[in-house]
Amino acid sequence: MDNLILALGWAGLYGPMALGAIGSMIGCSLAGQAAAGALLETETGHGRYIGISAMPSSQSIYGIVVMFALNRELTLGNAPGLAAIGLLCGLALMFSAIYQGRSCASAINVSKIRPEIFGMSLAPAAIVEGFAVFAFIFALVISAGLPA
């Protein structure tokens, strides 16, 4: 049982990084595919499409920061807390990256038709990013209360 609790602690420690990276991979891939299609259809503005497709990569960075904030000597006392914070934060980052990728793909699709709404079409992706930031910040705040 002790080993299981410690294993969960390790999963919580590496979880934000791994899950955030998985989400970023999927999100960037979705937005990147949409950007590749838009390149075929448009004459200009190619750089911004590629730029948008990189938006979901921020979740990986948040995951790395949370991982470092949680990094401490694992004990039976802090492992359950690490597991809870790390895995939940990781899941939040993963889903936000995937859905941000989808929002970015939609933004690329509509701004390809009407370039003047490019900025406005990015608002949904920015809102999703906001929720990822919440998960990131409060994981840092909560992690301060974990025993060292």
Added chain:
Amino acid sequence: MSYYTLVTALPDLPALAKCRQMPISRIALDRRLTMLSEEDLQQLKRAESLYYFDAQQLEGLSDQRRVYQWQYQLNEIESEQIRQCIQERLEWQSLLAAMRQRQQGDKGPEQFYGFGRWTTRIRQHWQEPTFGLETALPLLAELQPLMQKGAAGEVEHQINQTLWQQLLRVERSHHFALETVICFVLRWGLAEKQIRNDADLALEAFDTMAKGLIATPTIREHIASAFEELS
């Protein structure tokens, strides 16, 4: 299969009434559709062949056999919403066929074979102007007088508008899915048909106008004098 690249690679089609030029040629469209898997391409081809069936290919078949064939082919379409779009298109086709058949008066209701929900009702209410369907299909009440006047072009245009709206609704309710691609291709077909019809109409109008002008005595005199000067 991911449709993200393909969907964003498709151009925007303007509203049917504003379509004056195709934003993408069929060759370029087909080249982009090669991004689809073999299975998806088959689905698309089935949908297109039903939506824009070739009347010449079906020429030897009886109406009853034609309806069976459509039903069989429709069951092979996997997407429920695409099936509904095609079904509606074929139902409109059947309604128009029934109206034409009644107008010509050579066949009775018992010889009518149509596709879809309204067939039985059409047979039962054969003598009513809109087959008793004016509540279910308000557009039919608008089309019936046009059919009687023989304004087939206007009837087709109005039906195409309705079909266009339905396809657009389905296309927008699916993001980056096969349905989006199929609906786009079907809408492309409607736009292309309208532009082709417009071009034919324009040629016809030009021809009539030219014949009318040549028939005018003053113009004929001018032409005759111009020829004399030349000779």
